[in-house]
Amino acid sequence: MAALLQIDFPFEGPWGDAMTEALSGLAADIASEEGLLWKIWTENPAERRAGGIYLFTDAENAARYAEKHGARLKGFGIDEIACRSFAVNPGLSAITRATL
């Protein structure tokens, strides 16, 4: 069953197009993660937080990635990582037009 990760953390930028440019190599790497269906990259310059919403094919791949990404963020000096894992309710999500 599909597994959703929501991750966000304190971030000091870059934002917007500069973020795209700075992190496109990382994004290409993340795109090849085993079991990743997609990731939406999130950013909030006003609150100085960024992160992502990830959909994985299964909970095992989501858990493995959460551990790997947490360690990578710590390597960037980012410690206060909010990470939550959920199953997706497909019936309700279909009613509200979600593409899973």
Place this chain on the structure above:
Amino acid sequence: MAALLQIDFPFEGPWGDAMTEALSGLAADIASEEGLLWKIWTENPAERRAGGIYLFTDAENAARYAEKHGARLKGFGIDEIACRSFAVNPGLSAITRATL
């Protein structure tokens, strides 16, 4: 610019198919919210949390909905609502196959 809301809160069920059945009317109502592109419904029975990831056309509609939904959840007796708002980075999200 598209605006993403991530919302989750303590929830005591129902879960899975029973959740779909119990909340399909609410989902149909949420589907008609102004500016809503889609909502993914999330559930974690082990941690007893549920919520959703929402994509709105713009930050104004996202903020209006966050206020309305927060009041609705409080009406259900749910007080500890985690709600964060983000912009989406479209360039990075495209690299990781997100459908916005």
